Amino acid sequence: MATPDPRDARIAELERLLSAALARIEQQEVRIAQQEARIAELEARLRSTSRNSSKPPSSDPPGTPPRKPEPTGRRPGGQPGHKGRKRELMPPDKVTQVVAVPAPERCTGCTGPLLRLESTPPARIHQVVELPRIVPEVRQYELHAGWCADCNAWRCAPLPVGVPEGNFGPRLTGFIALCTGRFRLSKRRVQELLEDVLGVELALGSVSNLEQAVSNALAAPEDEARAYVQTQPAVHQDETGWWQKHARAWLWVASTATVAVFLIVKSRGKAVAQTMLGQDFRGTLISDRWCAYNWVHALKRQICWAHLVREFEGFIERGGEAKRLGELLLAEAFVLFEWWHLARDGLLKRATFQRKMRPLMREVERLLTEAAEVCPKPVAGTAREILKLKDALWTFVYTEGVEPTNNLAERDLRHAVIWRKTSFGTQSEDGSRFVERILTAVMSLRKQERNMLDSLTASLEAHLHGTPAPSLLPGT
Structure with missing residues (x-):
């Protein structure tokens, strides 16, 4: 019997070790690929800002460079x-x-005498606007009493109708509400302003009390404004983060060209969107792609193209096929906006606009379909998400009065976002109601170019007299 060659055993051992090494290398290659994909995803998140994604500008971290003009x-x-x-x-x-x-008696050029004519109009009119020293008007009510022998008690006269129980009248109360709700002054700054400028002393806690008086006076006008918005043919809707008593909440807005209504709740869900618009909403909703708005049929919805432009810019930053397709999509978007502006301004007939848009619409959908098939997972996922709402991409083309962006709602929220950053939100349900109502009032009044202080004063006076408050609706 032949003796086994020891070299065969050695070769078998080496082959086993080589197979094990190759298996480990294959596993490591898979792991490296997974880690590289994860690193690329995290780097993309770090680069993600309001300029290249649907994130709002308020979410940008400190140090984010501004968009270069x-x-x-x-x-x-x-x-x-x-x-x-x-x-x-x-x-x-x-x-x-x-x-x-x-x-002057003499010429300022040659010093010769001047001929001065009487009863001639002035050669020049110069006006100087000055602020007079403000002295508050203090009205004292002396309430007399009479003795009731039957009750054995003094009975004092009540305050006249329309006189507040507090120490501050409707116009001053409305002014204080504007200081906090429109001009974003802190309560302590309001206290300083009243004392230094108006000569009125005010306790810090009185600011909140007066805000609640304004909130109560605006309750009915706000309800009327909300009902009005729900009946409009086109409504813009958006939401942003808020804080209520150190808990996460959301500030919602529903906007039209003349009225905006606000709501603070601890939810960002569909039920809130339905509450804002009404279950039987029959108009067209302009919004971003947040899932809370998906209850509205895509054919009655317009998703924001400004958000889509930022998404396409994000595609470009990914490189490769995503960059190529992102550049093509961005070029189509620029053409879209150029034609839309011409149609909006009456320089392009609606029928011509629709005819020019049809090939563009087909090309955008084709590019998105290609992106969903060939691009990396994050880009492909975004493309598929947009395609799910493709019917909501083009509502503005066929429905007059519908815009391709949600800029109206975002502009109406901008003031509130800055207020949130300086005030850290609200500390109670009552505080949130004041924010809702004062924002609804001042934003709607500004849209209609109505005087805010006069309107708030009239609302407070009506509340004191027990009469209906002035409406926040246009034409009233």
Whole structure:
């Protein structure tokens, strides 16, 4: 019997070790690929800002560089041919004092005597607007009493109808509400402003009490405004984070061209969106792609193209096929906006606009389909998500009054976002109701170019008299 060659055993051992090493290498290659994909995903998240994703600008971390403006080729300042603007003179009924300045006796050029004509109009009118020293009006009510022999008690006269139980009248109360709710002053700054500028002393806690008086006066007008928005043919809706008593909440807005209504709740879900718009909403909703709005049929919805532009910019930053497709999609979006602006301004007929848009619509959907098939997972997922709502991409093309962006709602929220950052939200349900109502009032009044202080004063006076408050609706 032949003796086994020891070299065969050695070869078998080496083959076993080689197979094990190759298996480990294969496992490590898979793991490295997974880690590289994870690193790429995390790096993409770090690069994700409001400029290349659907994230709001308020979520950008400190140090995020601002968007660089595109060069226009023009120098700063007024452009050639631009009609300059200057301050217009106040009308005579607004002038409180006229000071006549006589002509000089001698010429300022040669010092010769000047011929001065009487009863001639002035050569120049110069107006100076000054703020007079503000002295608060204090009205004292002396309530007399009579003796009731039957009850053996003094009976004091009640305050006249329309006189508040507190120490501050409707106009001052409305002014304080504007200081906090519109001009974003803290309660302590309001206290300082009243004392230094108006000469009114106010306890810090009184600011919150007066805010609640305004909130109560605006309750009915806010309900009316909410019902009005629910009946409009096109409504913009958005939401942003809020804090209520150190707990996470959300500030919602539903906006039209003339009215905006706000709501603070501890939810970002579908039920809140339905509450804002009403279960039987029949108009068109303009929004972002947040899932809470999916209860509205895509054919009655327009998703925001400004968000899509940022998504396409995010595609470009991924590189590779995503970059190529992102650049093509971005080019189509720029053409879309150019044609939309022409149609909106009446420079392009609606029928012509629709005809020009049809090939663009097909091309955008084709590019998104390709992105969903060939791009990396994050880009492909975003493309598939957009395609699920493809019917909501083009509502603005066929429905007049519908815009391709949700900029209206985002603009209406911007003031509240800044207020949240300086106030850290609200500390109670009552505080949240005040924020909702004062935002609804001031944003709606500004849209309609109505005086905010006069309107708030009228609402407070109506509340004191027990009469209906002035409406926040247009044309009232």
